[in-house]
Amino acid sequence: MILARVVGTVVSTRKEEKIEGIKFLLLEKIDPSTMKGKGDYIVAMDCVGAGKGEIVFYVTGSSSRMTEITQGKPSDAAIVAIVDEIELEGKLVYQKDAVPSH
Amino acid sequence: MILARVVGTVVSTRKEEKIEGIKFLLLEKIDPSTMKGKGDYIVAMDCVGAGKGEIVFYVTGSSSRMTEITQGKPSDAAIVAIVDEIELEGKLVYQKDAVPSH
Amino acid sequence: MILARVVGTVVSTRKEEKIEGIKFLLLEKIDPSTMKGKGDYIVAMDCVGAGKGEIVFYVTGSSSRMTEITQGKPSDAAIVAIVDEIELEGKLVYQKDAVPSH
Amino acid sequence: MILARVVGTVVSTRKEEKIEGIKFLLLEKIDPSTMKGKGDYIVAMDCVGAGKGEIVFYVTGSSSRMTEITQGKPSDAAIVAIVDEIELEGKLVYQKDAVPSH
Amino acid sequence: MILARVVGTVVSTRKEEKIEGIKFLLLEKIDPSTMKGKGDYIVAMDCVGAGKGEIVFYVTGSSSRMTEITQGKPSDAAIVAIVDEIELEGKLVYQKDAVPSH
Numbered sequence: 001m002i003l004a005r006v007v008g009t010v011v012s013t014r015k016e017e018k019i020e021g022i023k024f025l026l027l028e029k030i031d032p033s034t035m036k037g038k039g040d041y042i043v044a045m046d047c048v049g050a051g052k053g054e055i056v057f058y059v060t061g062s063s064s065r066m067t068e069i070t071q072g073k074p075s076d077a078a079i080v081a082i083v084d085e086i087e088l089e090g091k092l093v094y095q096k097d098a099v100p101s102h
Numbered sequence: 103m104i105l106a107r108v109v110g111t112v113v114s115t116r117k118e119e120k121i122e123g124i125k126f127l128l129l130e131k132i133d134p135s136t137m138k139g140k141g142d143y144i145v146a147m148d149c150v151g152a153g154k155g156e157i158v159f160y161v162t163g164s165s166s167r168m169t170e171i172t173q174g175k176p177s178d179a180a181i182v183a184i185v186d187e188i189e190l191e192g193k194l195v196y197q198k199d200a201v202p203s204h
Numbered sequence: 205m206i207l208a209r210v211v212g213t214v215v216s217t218r219k220e221e222k223i224e225g226i227k228f229l230l231l232e233k234i235d236p237s238t239m240k241g242k243g244d245y246i247v248a249m250d251c252v253g254a255g256k257g258e259i260v261f262y263v264t265g266s267s268s269r270m271t272e273i274t275q276g277k278p279s280d281a282a283i284v285a286i287v288d289e290i291e292l293e294g295k296l297v298y299q300k301d302a303v304p305s306h
Numbered sequence: 307m308i309l310a311r312v313v314g315t316v317v318s319t320r321k322e323e324k325i326e327g328i329k330f331l332l333l334e335k336i337d338p339s340t341m342k343g344k345g346d347y348i349v350a351m352d353c354v355g356a357g358k359g360e361i362v363f364y365v366t367g368s369s370s371r372m373t374e375i376t377q378g379k380p381s382d383a384a385i386v387a388i389v390d391e392i393e394l395e396g397k398l399v400y401q402k403d404a405v406p407s408h
Numbered sequence: 409m410i411l412a413r414v415v416g417t418v419v420s421t422r423k424e425e426k427i428e429g430i431k432f433l434l435l436e437k438i439d440p441s442t443m444k445g446k447g448d449y450i451v452a453m454d455c456v457g458a459g460k461g462e463i464v465f466y467v468t469g470s471s472s473r474m475t476e477i478t479q480g481k482p483s484d485a486a487i488v489a490i491v492d493e494i495e496l497e498g499k500l501v502y503q504k505d506a507v508p509s510h
Contacts, residue, residue: 001330001349001383003316008134008190010105010159015183016149016169024103024159024183026134026190032314032332032347041134043103043159047322052192057316057330057349059380062164062266062368062470066380067322074161074168074182077103080380081321081330088314088332090358110236110292112207112261117285118251118271126205126261126285128236128292143236145205145261154294164266164368164470176263176270176284179205212440212496214411214465219489220455220475228409228465228489230440230496245440247409247465256498266368266470278467278474278488281409307432307451307485309418338416338434338449353424353482363418363432363451365482368470372482373424386482387423387432394416394434396460 001057003083004029006050010043018073025050025079027058032086035094044077045070055083055094103159105185106131108152112145120175127152127181129160134188137196146179147172157185157196205261205284208233210254214247222277229254229283231262236290239298248281249274259287259298307363309389310335312356316349324379331356331385333364338392341400350383351376361389361400409465409488412437414458418451426481433458433487435466440494443502452485453478463491463502 008026023046028037035055044058047067056079058064064078065071086094110128125148130139137157146160149169158181160166166180167173188196212230227250232241239259248262251271260283262268268282269275290298314332329352334343341361350364353373362385364370370384371377392400416434431454436445443463452466455475464487466472472486473479494502 001381003347003349008188008192008195010183010185011187011189012159012183012185014150018168019182026188031345033345039133039135041105043105048320057318059382060367061162061382063371063380063382065165065168066324066371066378072168074165074180075103076161076163076165078380080325081316081318083316083318085317086314086332087317093314110290110294110297112285112287113289113291114261114285114287116252120270121284128290141235141237143207145207163264167267167270174270176267176282177205178263178265178267212494212501214489214491215493215495216465216489217492218456222474223488230494243439243441245411247411265468269471269474276474278471278486279409280467280469280471307483309449309451337447339447354422363420365484366469367484369473369482369484372426372473372480384482386427387418387420389418389420391419392416392434393419396416399416 001059001080002029003032003055003057005037006052006054006056016074022069030055032088032093042077044079045075046079048079048082050079050082055096057081057083103161103182104131105134105157105159107139108154108156108158118176124171132157134190134195144179146181147177148181150181150184152181152184157198159183159185205263206233207236207259207261207287209241210256210258210260220278226273234259236292236297246281248283249279250283252283252286254283254286259300261285261287307365307386308335309338309361309363311343312358312360312362322380328375336361338394338399348383350385351381352385354385354388356385356388361402363387363389409467410437411440411463411465411491413445414460414462414464424482430477435464438463440496440501450485452487453483454487456487456490458487458490463504465489465491
């Protein structure tokens with residue numbers, strides 16, 4: 001699974017009918033050692049009610065169809081978790097709802 | 103799913119018989135933060151009647167076979183949506199049919 | 205699907221028995237904006253009788269098993285079309301059997 | 307499969323229900339020729355009880371669902387082995403529990 | 409499929425039980441235009457009795473499970489052929505058991 005930040009939304013009227021009603025979020029992959037964006041963006045289907053600014057991880061490929069919302073659908077990226085904490089090399093590098101120190 | 107612009111077409115007479123009659127579009131991946139092409143091209147099967155210049159997103163891998171047009175076919179990239187709007191960090195970075203500001 | 209040029213062949217005597225009798229072609233991925241090779245090579249199973257020098261597109265992953273020749277086989281890249289024409293940004297950047305202009 | 311070091315953990319309260327109870331480890335891919343991290347991080351499901359600092363290899367894509375813990379789940383990366391030894395070009399470049407020479 | 413050289417082995421005692429008894433080889437991807445390693449390493453399951461120094465090609469993803477040895481197992485890379493000859497742009501760039509010219 002890949003760590004990313006929810007940075008926006010993508011709206012489409014004309015789309016494959018199987019994906020009607022699904023919410024498409026724009027994600028920017030992040031580097032957990034800096035918690036900064038990598039400038040690499042993907043569109044993912046939301047399975048957990050993720051909101052803008054939140055850190056999530058998403059699952060790619062056929063595995064992204066293994067959720068109640070995405071099964072049988074043409075999805076190659078699905079958000080499956082909103083991240084609360086990331087601990088890296090013994091340090092807490094991210095904590096949801098913590099006041100950022102900068 | 104990956105954001106891209108339809109930049110052309112690919113024509114083939116001699117091809118696997120399962121993909122007869124399918125339209126192959128040439129896509130250039132885009133960076134939504136600039137809306138510019140990344141110089142990275144792929145060939146995708148069209149499932150939504152996308153036209154040249156349009157911003158779309160396509161699905162990769164086995165999931166690209168989860169559409170009416172591509173099922174059971176040797177497809178690893180299928181266009182599943184024509185994009186109307188992209189919102190990034192609170193700004194509307196793309197709006198279909200909007201007059202470009204530059 | 206990915207555009208590539210057939211640049212050679214790979215011969216193997218000792219191989220998984222399911223892939224006996226299959227022709228393995230060496231492909232170099234191309235950039236359609238220049239039609240030049242990208243220095244990135246892969247080995248693909250030939251499903252369309254592609255010959256050296258031809259521009260083809262191949263399909264990756266599980267979808268590469270969706271052809272008569274490759275089904276059930278350990279294939280992750282299968283050539284499914286010989287390209288006749290590529291049109292990019294309104295220009296015909298490749299035409300099979302055309303005399304190269306340089 | 308890809309070699310990586312376990313460098314941390316990722317905690318999520320709100321997640322797809324199928325992945326409740328699974329342990330998510332943060333991995334940094336390593337280059338076995340130097341045994342150093344490559345600055346490339348992924349989140350993997352743990353299938354073998356891996357601990358921080360250990361060298362493991364993980365499996366990607368649909369194959370990551372071929373374990374008792376991950377089957378049917380939205381997983382695209384699962385740790386399937388804790389590495390004891392890596393031999394490269396005739397040299398033992400890694401040995402678990404060996405005292406590091408630097 | 410991807411060309412690589414067998415450069416070593418990976419040993420693991422604690423691993424997913426489905427992969428007990430399988431031989432894990434360390435591969436370095438090669439560039440066939442130079443036959444040199446690219447510094448990019450992966451761990452693959454051996455299906456053909458490949459030995460150190462040999463040039464092989466391996467198959468990735470779900471297709472790597474399409475062999476007698478790997479079926480149903482958490483494998484994303486399986487060696488399916490030992491290469492005898494590679495011909496590139498009309499030149500024989502590799503011949504197994506040939507005396508290297510340098």
